[in-house]
Amino acid sequence: MVCKLCGQVRKLVKAHIIPRSFYARVSDSQFGTLVLTDVDGEYPKKCYSGLYDDTILCSYCDNNIIGVYDDYAKKIFVDELFNIDPIFFGGEVVGYKTNDIDYIKTKMFFISVLWRASVSSQHHFKGVSLGPFEEIARKMIFTNDPAQKDDFSVIIYKLSDVDYAMFTPYLTKQDGVNFYKVFLPGYCAFVKVDKRKAPESLRYAQITANEPIRIVSKQLIGSRDGRAASKIAQANLGRIKIREPN
Numbered sequence: 001m002v003c004k005l006c007g008q009v010r011k012l013v014k015a016h017i018i019p020r021s022f023y024a025r026v027s028d029s030q031f032g033t034l035v036l037t038d039v040d041g042e043y044p045k046k047c048y049s050g051l052y053d054d055t056i057l058c059s060y061c062d063n064n065i066i067g068v069y070d071d072y073a074k075k076i077f078v079d080e081l082f083n084i085d086p087i088f089f090g091g092e093v094v095g096y097k098t099n100d101i102d103y104i105k106t107k108m109f110f111i112s113v114l115w116r117a118s119v120s121s122q123h124h125f126k127g128v129s130l131g132p133f134e135e136i137a138r139k140m141i142f143t144n145d146p147a148q149k150d151d152f153s154v155i156i157y158k159l160s161d162v163d164y165a166m167f168t169p170y171l172t173k174q175d176g177v178n179f180y181k182v183f184l185p186g187y188c189a190f191v192k193v194d195k196r197k198a199p200e201s202l203r204y205a206q207i208t209a210n211e212p213i214r215i216v217s218k219q220l221i222g223s224r225d226g227r228a229a230s231k232i233a234q235a236n237l238g239r240i241k242i243r244e245p246n
């Protein structure tokens, strides 16, 4: 079969859309990681090994290109091997900044998750379709090219409350501009899939080459995602309670 990244006819492998290591973070707990989906009629899955697709990548691309991004993202978002300085506003921590996170690898990781979800025929990811941006993303991934700051801009959020639930990526608009939200346990990112620049309120937090990486602090509880997570989890799995804010 044809590998969707390199275009060569090769034997394809079981490629994870979201790396297995992210599920492992909480797989020893009683919960596993909840994968929540907006797809109609789908129930959340307790997921121990992640969702994969064996129709998208050859072993070379999976190990030597995508695998490099995934390994790096595990160091950052699972092992959290970086130093951060809190950013205060009005006496509260509103975010963090760090010089320890690699801009290119981090940006390419999030683009590669979205690209994988877009080319995947796995029904969990049918809400992700990059359209004309799919081929642009493929070239960027294949050549390890993060393009410019305003191309596929990435804004990273650290979730201060929930780290065992994640949604499959979904499309959202911010001031009319299209972003996909990509979830990892404990983190999420906005990835801009639009020719227009991000609204100013988000643009300041885009990760950028040669600058400290900023991470915005965010609570899931109380947000639309938090309410959805809470409802779905309680309705379907019973055991999991997500605190509601006072």
Ligand SMILES: [Zn+2]
Pocket (backbone or CB within 6 Å): 003, 004, 005, 006, 007, 008, 010, 057, 058, 059, 060, 061, 062
């Ligand atoms: Zn390939």
